[in-house]
Amino acid sequence: MRADLIIVGAGMVGSALALALQNSGLQILLLDGGPLSVKPFDQSAAFEPRVSALSAASQRILERLGAWDGIAARRTSPYGEMQVWDGSGTGQVHFSAASVHAEVLGHIVENRVVQDGLLDALYEADLGLLPGARLEQLRRSGDDWLLTLTDGRELRAPLVIAADGANSAVRRLAGCATREWDYLHHAIVTSVRCSKPHQQTAWQRFTDDGPLAFLPLAKVDDAEHWCSIVWSTTPAEAERLMALDDAGFCHELGKAFEWRLGEVLESDPRHCIPLRQRHAKRYVEPGLALIGDAAHTIHPLAGQGVNLGFLDAAVLAEVLLHALERGENLADSKVLGRFERRRMPHNLAMMAAMEGFERLFQADPLPLRWLRNSGLNLVDGANEAKALFVRQALGLSGDLPELARL
Secondary structure, eight states: OOOSSSEESSSHHHHHHHHTTTTSSSSSSOOOSOOOOOOOOOTEEEEEEOOEEEHHHHHHHHHTTHHHHHHHOOOOOOEEEEEEEEESSSOOEEEGGGTTTTTTEEEEEEEEHHHHHHHHHHHHHHOOEEETTTTTEEEEEEEEEEEEEETEEEEESEEEEEEOOTHHHHHHHTOEEEEEEEEOOOOOOOOESSSSTTTTTEEEOOOSEEEEEEEEEETTTTEEEEEEEEEOOHHHHHHHHHHHHHHHHHHHHHHHTTTTTTTTEEEEOOOOEEEEEEEEEEEEEETTOOOGTTTTTGGGGGHHHHHHHHHHHHHHHHHHHHHHHTOOOOOOOOOHHHHHHHHHHHHHHHHHHHHHHHHHHHOHHHHHHHHHHHHHHHHHHOOHHHHHHHHHHTTTEEEEGGGOOO
């Protein structure tokens, strides 16, 4: 089977890229190891453990791809404020959408909900979908890539896009080098119900062992008491917390969060994920591009990973469509290099910021503790600096692709 372009991985980022290119005239194949099926959604069902904090820029991308209505019809949780504070000091900072005359800072959405909204749009589009397709081999064949699937099928295309996640098979089989390091932290993720309402606010406390985030969730029968939590801590502490029964875990969680939302009344099943940062040394080579987690994984500190991925997809689509208009060869390194030059500095800056935050808040020496407390309070008092941060977070400034612009 031959195509102009093969996207490996129909997760959130791969699906977004396919939709962004659907009217290009290119013959596109989107393949995934999963069934690519959409199950009926029950709005009163328990929350999925993995969520993303979708920025306004990501929302605009999803709206223009025809996926947002399907997402909003299922379940989204808008938040208009963000409270960040240092648990071992007095530093705190408060961000508000109102500071830039916006209604919300973003939406907390379960990853499965985003995925299903994108799948709805994919099934309405004229694209080649290949579910249950697992990649076994990848090699050059003339000017093309030859992909061999585990069931023996062979696919061929001059351009392959790796959107197959943090443990990308394409990246491994193509021999793309990465820089990787462990954070020496694990993240515990689950959903919990608190006695006090979350006030549509994202809460983040930096503890001595790592950051703890409470992200607001909205349920049809309980609009303001459920939160998605991401608790980043040492492996030994994560093991201890995972071994506790629900009542013991809820108590420890409430205590670590300084009872900011009252008692933690109940918890869904917990999941523990080892945290690893990874960044490809190059995003492109002739006929190949890496996007989303296949190119870069980031600390889940602020739920920003998928926002970077959607911007990757939107920029790559824009670069390919412009090249198509000019009659250029899409697989050419010169064309693909434009995507890398636009996205790599932005992704690296975001990764460095997250890394810096993480290190600063784990630092115990008194001068550093004083610095971070003073820094947080300084930022909190600098309304213009905060507004700049909020504008950046909302996708109201910076080098944005057309799909993400206001």
